[in-house]
Amino acid sequence: MEHKRKDASPGAPAAPEVAVRVKRVYEDWAPEDGTRVLVDRLWPRGLSKEDARLDEWAKSATPSAELRAWYHERLEERYEEFCARYEAELAEPEPAAALRRLRELARSDRPLTLLTAAKRLGRTHADLLARLVAAP
Secondary structure: OEEEEOOOOOOOOOOOOEEEEEEEOOOOOOHHHOEEEEOOOOOOOOOOHHHHOOOEEOHHHOOOHHHHHHHHHOHHHHHHHHHHHHHHHHOOHHHHHHHHHHHHHHOOOOOEEEEEOOOOOOOOHHHHHHHHHHOO
């Protein structure tokens, strides 16, 4: 899954397109991954650090253990509220710094891939994080 943003302010110089991919950490490394950042608080089960081929581990950009547990009780019906609560957590100083770091990586000359152990992508914290990183 990929999230893109292109700055298109009238009269402003064209900014480069920002693309942030979300991928399962268990998927094989690929050259197009660019910078690979794990965005899970816990290390993925059964995966060696060597096999993960990470550039960074952004623990501070992940939802709190309490929010994660609350969300996992009823995944489908709580996603919208989860997103609002997670964005509020990302406004706190340490998570905000981690989000800024991810935005810096996304604006570098390499693609950015956020990695998660989540089984079903599309309604995870990593998907929301990718949208926020790619947002203007």
